[in-house]
Amino acid sequence: MRKTFLFLAGSTLSVAVFAVSSTVASQTAAPAGDAAKGKASYERTGCWQCHGGQGQGGREGPRIASPVPMAWPALSRFVRTTKGDMPPYTEKVLSNQELADVYAYLRSIPPAPDFRTLPLLNGMMTPAAQR
């Protein structure tokens, strides 16, 4: 059984790619999308396997929601043409409308709560060695 280990550095690079892509993207508005249908497509096409059920990101895929880190043109171009660890999703696999729906779903995910309002995370701000 083949086991590949993709280090966090890979995720970090992907984030960087997202960031670079977003800086060159135009601000063209996304086509209308249906968030509910987008959630179904997000799960059907396996986006959640790397990016998490709510786009929170993980070891193999960066955070892509709360907020969505790139505008529509950059995201749609990235999804269609990426050559990195994430394979490209062509229209054959994910139609333009389905991709717009996915984008709508990601944008519909509410922002994460302020960590300072969460008792388990509040207080973790300062590393133990510096407390």
Next chain:
Amino acid sequence: MTRKNARTEVSRRKFLAGVAMTGAATAVSVSGEVQAAAVKAGRPATTRPSTAAAQAELATRSVQAAPGTLPGRPGSDFMVDVLKSLELDFVFSNPASSCRGIHESIVTYGGNKRPEFITCLHEESAVAMTHGYYKVAGKPAAALCHGTVGLQHAAMAVYNAWCDRAASIVMVGNRMDAATRQPGVPTIHAVQDPGSLIRDFTKWDDNPQSLQHFAESMVRAYKITMTPPLEPVLMVLEEKLQEDAIDSGGRPLVIPKLSRVAPPAGDPNAVREAARLLATADNPVIVVDRVGRTPAGVKHLVELAEALNAPVVDQLGRMNMPNDHYLYQLGGGRVIEQADVILGLELTDFWGTVNNSDDSVEMTQVYRPKAGARLISIGMGDLYIRANYQDFERYQPVDIAIGADAETTLPVLTEYIKQAIPADRRAKIAERGDKARKGQVQARQSMLTQAAANAWDASPISAARLSAEIWQQIKHENWALVSRDSSLSNWPHRLWTFNQHHQFIGGPGGAGIGYGLPAAVGAAFAHREADRRLCVNLQNDGDSMYAPGALWTAAHHKVPMLTVMWNNRAYHQEIMHLQRMANWRQRGIENPHIGTTIWDPYINYAKLAEALGHVGIGPITDPKDLAVAIKRGVDAVKMGEPVLIDVVTQPR
């Protein structure tokens, strides 16, 4: 037959066959009956056993001609004396007829103490337990198994230990003498050269032909497995030596003194040149994988890093450096690209450290360091290498390659660095430290703000939420993580404070699935002996099903441990591989779940654990239920119970 007439004859399966079978066999003469039966059946000794032969193998065909008349102690008693001299605490074993002699000696002659016979339900688990045990105890345990089928079961675990530089003494039983070997299964289970099966990934093996030979080789085996690079070793225990009476030809048997080998430090000239490069670098970076061979390694690494105020990128092969230290880096970010000198310490994969290679059709490869960056390696990898298995990874040219034990070399390197730092560099190095402290706080805030709280209330449960909930319950305990945390996207390493060497043991090394659960149990044995630490095992669901019997071993031997099942109901990494294939081939994305998911039915791990003697909790699907479940689990573990909490989770 050349056996002495007075030799104790016991069927290989006597203990399994039971009293009724023994009663039916008591009238059978000793070995002559077996021989005659074989001749009458016209069965060559080398054929596979017929049903009748297999049935006979399970019965008691030969009995003690005169019980208790072995002329002296059995050889396996002396073998136990040798094991005791080495202060081996445990022999992890799945019982086997070829080991019956030493098995009986351990549990009876040796009093089943130091070593204690630990009942394992699979040989791979037995070796994996020695693997986990070593990484906490800092000394080897032994695994004992059948010389053929048992060792074949164990092979994957041996390979993991090999790749992970872990000490382990694997012992196998074998009877080489065909003339004194029973036909049928015992002969099928005999082998000319047991070591050949795993010689590609063991450091040494031997097949002693006398008890004195055994004593010398076992002490040598201990010495070799504990000499960096630490690797597993194999000892063959010849059945005749185990079972026959001690006969040393009139010469006294001697157990040699164990001579421990001082690990090699780096060549002084090479270390001094490395120090010069590091001391005068603008952005030195240290990358570590298995520097923390002992607690001293952690101390020496901190001293080195602080002398340079250089970031330390931890690849998590061991507990290398406190993760709350201001120079600690998990994953490394962009420091590799910014570095002008990169020091790699005991790296498994230097090439993979300084190259990005994506898993795409094009397989794009990018050399990460900037032009002119100098690379230095210190480690044992160059001093001990085999050809067949490719665990040595791709060849990475470096500017200074120091073949030495890094932990041993670091104090000298640090001292040389202190001597080599120019006076006008000291302020700049201090500035690097200030910058690192501020960067640590900023990175932590970014992590908490942008990542930790995301999907906080999601179901399936997120890795960050689960990690935070566990930490809340253990942070004031004397705790230790006995698993890796990569499946949780390393959230424990981002949220918990690891500042003791025993709190983390790295991963399997060879990435062979089935390591996690038994290695955790082995580690928990060591923690129980050391200080009754609260052991937490973050257990992958797929891995657990390779050898769930390890749970029974923990329960049977009263080893408390909190296992939290990371139940994403899949071999998740394989799902991603299938998704890549599907996308490359553009034939639809609907099928990657086939063969990769563990659905229909879902496995109820809590019930499974209960059946294996654990307190089973769950499945937990709502994150709001985690706190109560984990507290209940921790309380039970503190009362000495093994506990499993089944948590249904996000993929990563």
